[in-house]
Structure formats: C-alpha cells, structure tokens
Amino acid sequence: DIQMTQSPSSLSASVGDRVTITCRASQGISNYLAWFQQKPGKAPKSLIYAASSLQSGVPSKFSGSGSGTDFTLTISSLQPEDFATYYCQQYSTYPITFGQGTRLEIK
Amino acid sequence: EVQLVESGGGLVEPGGSLRLSCAASGFPFSNYAMTWVRQAPGKGLEWVSTISSSGGSTYYADSVKGRFTISRDNSKNTLFLLINSLRVEDTALFYCAKSLVGATRGIDYWGQGTLVTVSS
Numbered sequence: 001d002i003q004m005t006q007s008p009s010s011l012s013a014s015v016g017d018r019v020t021i022t023c024r025a026s027q028g029i030s031n032y033l034a035w036f037q038q039k040p041g042k043a044p045k046s047l048i049y050a051a052s053s054l055q056s057g058v059p060s061k062f063s064g065s066g067s068g069t070d071f072t073l074t075i076s077s078l079q080p081e082d083f084a085t086y087y088c089q090q091y092s093t094y095p096i097t098f099g100q101g102t103r104l105e106i107k
Numbered sequence: 108e109v110q111l112v113e114s115g116g117g118l119v120e121p122g123g124s125l126r127l128s129c130a131a132s133g134f135p136f137s138n139y140a141m142t143w144v145r146q147a148p149g150k151g152l153e154w155v156s157t158i159s160s161s162g163g164s165t166y167y168a169d170s171v172k173g174r175f176t177i178s179r180d181n182s183k184n185t186l187f188l189l190i191n192s193l194r195v196e197d198t199a200l201f202y203c204a205k206s207l208v209g210a211t212r213g214i215d216y217w218g219q220g221t222l223v224t225v226s227s
Binding site: 032034036038043044045046049050055087089091092093094095096097098099100101 | 142144151152153154157166168169202207210212213214215216217218219220
C-alpha cells in the first residue's frame with residue numbers, strides 16, 4: 001500500500017498569513033494527488049485534483065504543486081473560514097489512501 | 108447541482124448488518140464510478156470501496172473485504188453498501204463520493220454521510 005504522510009500534523013497561523021502543507025507518498029504516484037478541506041461536523045470538500053488543478057468554485061488562494069512523491073498545498077491570505085483540517089489523497093492505485101490530516105488553527 | 112444523500116445508518120450490535128444507500132442526482136450517475144469513504148469519530152478518512160460505472164468492477168479495503176459489498180442500481184441512481192459481521196471498530200460516519208471525470212479512483216463530490224454505530 002502507498003503511505004501518505006502529511007506535515008505538519010497541526011499548524012497555527014494568523015489571518016492574512018500564507019501557509020504550506022506538505023504531503024509525501026511512499027512511492028511515486030505521478031500527479032494522482034488530491035487535497036480536501038474538512039470543517040468540524042461537515043463533509044470533506046474537494047479543493048485540488050491532479051496535484052495542481054483547482055476544483056470548480058474553489059478560490060485561487062488555494063494552490064497545489066508537486067509530482068512523483070512530494071506535494072504541497074499552499075493557502076495564501078488566510079481567512080477565518082480557511083481554518084480547518086486538510087487531507088491529501090493518492091488515487092494512483094488501489095487501495096486509495098489518505099494522509100493523516102493537517103489541522104490548521106488560528107493563532 | 109451534484110447531490111449525494113446517504114441513508115441507512117444506525118445503531119447495530121456487533122455481528123449485525125446494515126445496508127447503506129446513497130441517492131445521487133445532478134449528474135449522469137451511470138457514467139461515473141462511485142466510492143465509499145468512512146471516518147471513525149475523531150479520526151481521519153479511510154477509503155472503503157469503489158465500484159465502476161457499470162458495476163462490473165469492485166474494489167475493497169483489506170479491512171472490509173469479505174464483509175462489505177458495494178453495489179449500484181443505475182436505473183435508480185443509487186449506490187449501496189451492504190455491511191455484514193459488523194465490529195465495534197466499524198463505528199464511523201460513512202460518506203459516498205462521486206469519482207472525478209476521467210479518473211475512477213479520484214473524488215470530486217461528497218455526501219453528508221450516514222453514521223454507523225456498532226455497540227452492544
């Protein structure tokens with residue numbers, strides 16, 4: 001199975017900050033990487049697919065990059081509604097696997 | 108607008124069974140693979156199972172293989188998950204999800220989830 005490791009596991013930031021979350025795959029997955037946002041008590045929301053493509057309706061403050069084994073999600077100009085948990089997911093092969101999540105908190 | 112509405116969750120004793128349903132609308136259901144993902148209380152996301160658009164191919168996580176069965180009724184735009192031999196560790200919120208265009212294993216839309224609680 002492909003293991004997905006996110007770092008950091010938690011992150012404190014202030015409104016207006018720019019933050020970067022990293023996701024590393026245990027083996028190469030090309031660009032079959034997605035990012036999801038989940039707020040407490042809510043379903044996950046898709047942000048990015050194919051490592052860097054923005055889902056429809058997602059603001060351009062979210063951006064993704066990477067290929068192979070190393071990927072990043074960057075969120076610019078943090079707003080209160082951005083504080084949530086973020087998950088990466090590889091969909092290169094079965095079993096589909098998720099990172100453990102990164103909790104983004106307000107400083 | 109894509110809508111996915113899960114139902115069928117509830118409280119069940121260990122060893123019991125449930126059938127989860129996911130009613131889909133707002134997209135051509137029969138053209139897309141569909142997936143179940145679960146989330147135990149306070150934990151992360153865990154892929155459970157995926158079914159191809161026709162229903163001819165199914166895939167399962169090792170943790171549920173042999174106990175869970177995914178299926179679909181394309182005439183009714185509905186996805187199912189039959190869960191047998193339930194264990195306490197199966198307690199989770201179960202989400203159904205729609206696949207990405209052109210990427211069966213990817214996900215772009217999620218339902219709101221249905222809660223399965225396994226307890227005696």
